[in-house]
Amino acid sequence: MGRKANICDHCFVENDVVLGDEVTVKCHVALWDGLRVEDKVFIGPSAVFANDKHPRSWRHVTALRTQLRQGCSIGAGAVILPGVEVGAYAMVAAGAVVTKDVPPFSLVVGNPAAVRGLVCVCGAPLVGQPGSWLCSKGDWEGVEPSEYMQCALA
Secondary structure (H helix, E strand, O other): OOOOOOOOOOOOOOOOOOOOOEEEOOOEEOOOEEEOOOOEEOOOOOOOEEEOOOOOOOOOOOOOEEEEOOEEEEOOEEEEOOOEEOOOOOEOOOEEEEEEOOOOOOEEEOOEEEEEEEEEEOOOOEEEEEOEEOOOOOOOOOOOEEEOOOOOOO
């Protein structure tokens, strides 16, 4: 468990879970074995994580590794299937079902989750300009999003 982690009411954290610094886990979330959460990740209320692709009663298998990279956000009620990676600063929309890896800075929505755009480090959508991107809420502008981008709202 990292520094300044905020674990809200009615959450469960199993044995083989690693949480980074400044992680927020909202109410009614179970974090199962194999989950790795980097710094500044947000996990919304009632998000669901799975760690077995072929579950059966009374059978134990080694948990698959699921990785949430730095600064990503998991929306309320989203379902994250086992063995996927959600990239840095990516945004998983509420109710999305993530069945495959999510690229960094991507906004994914739906079932199965599909990329619908890019987001800033502050979480706002990025707007495409000729030859560049612009944060729709903040002040960042650049050729492509990166971990080094700086936005006044981040």
